[in-house]
Amino acid sequence: MSTIVIGLSMGLLLFLLAAGLTLIFGMLRVINFAHGSLYMLGAYCAYQIVQTTGSFWLGLLVAPFLAAAIGALMERVALRPVYARDHVYQLLLTFGFILVIDEAVRLFWGLEYKQIAPPDLFSEPVAILGSQVPTYRLFIIGFGALIAAGLFFMLERSRYGMVIRAASGDPEMVQTLGISVSRIRTFVFAFGSGLAALGGVVAAPLLPIELGMGFSVIIDCFIVVVIGGLGNIRGAVLGALLIGMTRALGYTYAPSWVEFLTFVLLIATLVLRPEGLFSRKGRAA
Amino acid sequence: MSLLQMRNCDVYYGKAKTLHDISLDVEEGEIVSLIGRNGAGKSTLIKAIIGLMGLERGERLFDGRDVTGLAPEALSRLGIAFVPENRRIFAALNVDENLRIATVMGRTGAWDLRRIYRLFPRLEERKDTPGDALSGGEQQMLAVGRGLLTNPRLLLLDEPTEGLAPLIVQDLVAAMAAINAEGVAILLVEQNLKVPLKLAQRQYVIDNGRIQWHGQTGELLENQEKIEALISL
Ligand SMILES: Nc1ncnc2c1ncn2[C@@H]1O[C@H](COP(=O)(O)OP(=O)(O)OP(=O)(O)O)[C@@H](O)[C@H]1O
Ligand SMILES: [Mg+2]
Numbered sequence: 001m002s003t004i005v006i007g008l009s010m011g012l013l014l015f016l017l018a019a020g021l022t023l024i025f026g027m028l029r030v031i032n033f034a035h036g037s038l039y040m041l042g043a044y045c046a047y048q049i050v051q052t053t054g055s056f057w058l059g060l061l062v063a064p065f066l067a068a069a070i071g072a073l074m075e076r077v078a079l080r081p082v083y084a085r086d087h088v089y090q091l092l093l094t095f096g097f098i099l100v101i102d103e104a105v106r107l108f109w110g111l112e113y114k115q116i117a118p119p120d121l122f123s124e125p126v127a128i129l130g131s132q133v134p135t136y137r138l139f140i141i142g143f144g145a146l147i148a149a150g151l152f153f154m155l156e157r158s159r160y161g162m163v164i165r166a167a168s169g170d171p172e173m174v175q176t177l178g179i180s181v182s183r184i185r186t187f188v189f190a191f192g193s194g195l196a197a198l199g200g201v202v203a204a205p206l207l208p209i210e211l212g213m214g215f216s217v218i219i220d221c222f223i224v225v226v227i228g229g230l231g232n233i234r235g236a237v238l239g240a241l242l243i244g245m246t247r248a249l250g251y252t253y254a255p256s257w258v259e260f261l262t263f264v265l266l267i268a269t270l271v272l273r274p275e276g277l278f279s280r281k282g283r284a285a
Numbered sequence: 286m287s288l289l290q291m292r293n294c295d296v297y298y299g300k301a302k303t304l305h306d307i308s309l310d311v312e313e314g315e316i317v318s319l320i321g322r323n324g325a326g327k328s329t330l331i332k333a334i335i336g337l338m339g340l341e342r343g344e345r346l347f348d349g350r351d352v353t354g355l356a357p358e359a360l361s362r363l364g365i366a367f368v369p370e371n372r373r374i375f376a377a378l379n380v381d382e383n384l385r386i387a388t389v390m391g392r393t394g395a396w397d398l399r400r401i402y403r404l405f406p407r408l409e410e411r412k413d414t415p416g417d418a419l420s421g422g423e424q425q426m427l428a429v430g431r432g433l434l435t436n437p438r439l440l441l442l443d444e445p446t447e448g449l450a451p452l453i454v455q456d457l458v459a460a461m462a463a464i465n466a467e468g469v470a471i472l473l474v475e476q477n478l479k480v481p482l483k484l485a486q487r488q489y490v491i492d493n494g495r496i497q498w499h500g501q502t503g504e505l506l507e508n509q510e511k512i513e514a515l516i517s518l
Contacts (some may be wrong), residue, residue, distance in 0.1 A: 159389055165377040166386050173373045176335050177435055178390035179360035 001129040001185075004245075005250045009137040009245025012144025014200035017217060018224040018236040019151060020192030026168040026231030027188040030079065030090045032238060034097035035221065036214030037105075038067050042200025043209045044105055047114045056119040057206070063201045064194035071193025075186045102211055113210035132221045140202055148196070148237055155233060164188060168231060227269045229276020238278045286349045287438055288470050289334065289365070291470065293358035296333045303329050304340075304494045307343070311439060311470050318460075318473040319483035322516050323356060327474045328370055330491065331443050334472070336360045337368040347411035348438075366437035370444045370474075372428040376417035380408055381428055383416050385433035392488045394436030395467060401430040404460055413453030429457075433464065440464065444473045458483060490515050 015147035118136040155161035228235025250258035296304035338359040402409035
């Protein structure tokens, strides 16, 4: 039971990150290498807010907005001028963001790792079907599922979602309907950055908060996005759960095979179904 | 004063000059056609009118105002609608959403969802169908409906009848006439004279990126041989 809980919580945490990455890719056709850095920034913000105010919940609320503002700035100031150029420039630029954010974090918080505890509400484990399960993991599952449901609702039912889906497919056509696509790009980049930071806050009580944390998670995130199908939210959910469960089961039953299994999944996808296991043609969600 | 005036426009794809010194007008409420063979430059000119292609030289005027530097979204809000070749229906949106997206920032006016469904009842029956699961005729109706929902003063139609069965072409011609009767000017792109002769008051003939001839539909009939030669393959 606790393996399933760990797998699901890892999966939903990965989803928060992969969703942002894939939304940004769908709209901007840019793979944002700095996504992991925004996740790390979210965790450090959570740490800082917990230190100063004692409230984890305030961190959960504030950090995403902060990261969204930074994301909006990155898109407007740096990415926008290079859309017309070769893709390499955009990749290099997002790589540059990593260096800037990492350096800023180092200057601000130093090299020593930080830690925060889960909110008091989740300090006691509960017993489910005879096994002890950390309540914070259950919170992650519930919260992640809530965000996933919200995202689906936003994408499938709201006007914003409709415009994002249309603009991900044919931005020029959307422009000719009077809609400013450059604003949508900024919005989507900011939104994805906010999701990354949200993931960082949620992960903060589970891991040491340190400079390298963005890097290790972004690799898993790329794998999720490739397995799910680039630019595809439904795929991101399923891919994230698949990777989360693979990892949790692997750690329990075959710890030295975990990385191997993950990469087998990745390679099998690329060979057998390069458009992603869960992609449906032409769909953003 | 003309509704749309393109004056001495040059348009490039990268370094390749594709349109040469193009001048073209559309009057308020008029149907004008732009005729030319494959690769003549028709779609490029339409994209230059809606702002998807920049003008290297020349001017675009709308309602007497210089709008040369404006982006497509701004031109749309002034009242130019674009119904592209290949329809460009949003695959990730269903029929209803493909129409509603035009109302997000579109101008308000006489055209609303209900009227589009009345004009094209077939679309209402297929409301929930994904955009990429429609027949060619349905896609074309949807593209026209989407354009109309921005409540344009000028509707750009790029080869609307291409690849459609004759009966559906008839419906579409009737729809164009009805739309025009409401005061919407139409610039109709075609590769042949069939529909232009039925609908348009004035004609432009384009080849090799240059306007080769323009005049009233009556004058075209007098020069029909010369013009057929310009547009035949
Ligand atoms: N994206 C592009 N890049 C470079 N050249 C292009 C591009 N699109 C069109 N061209 C060239 O510009 C010229 C005009 O093309 P355009 O599409 O405007 O012709 P058209 O009259 O619309 O033809 P058709 O009837 O086939 O639609 C052609 O020689 C074409 O090869
Ligand atoms: Mg064309």
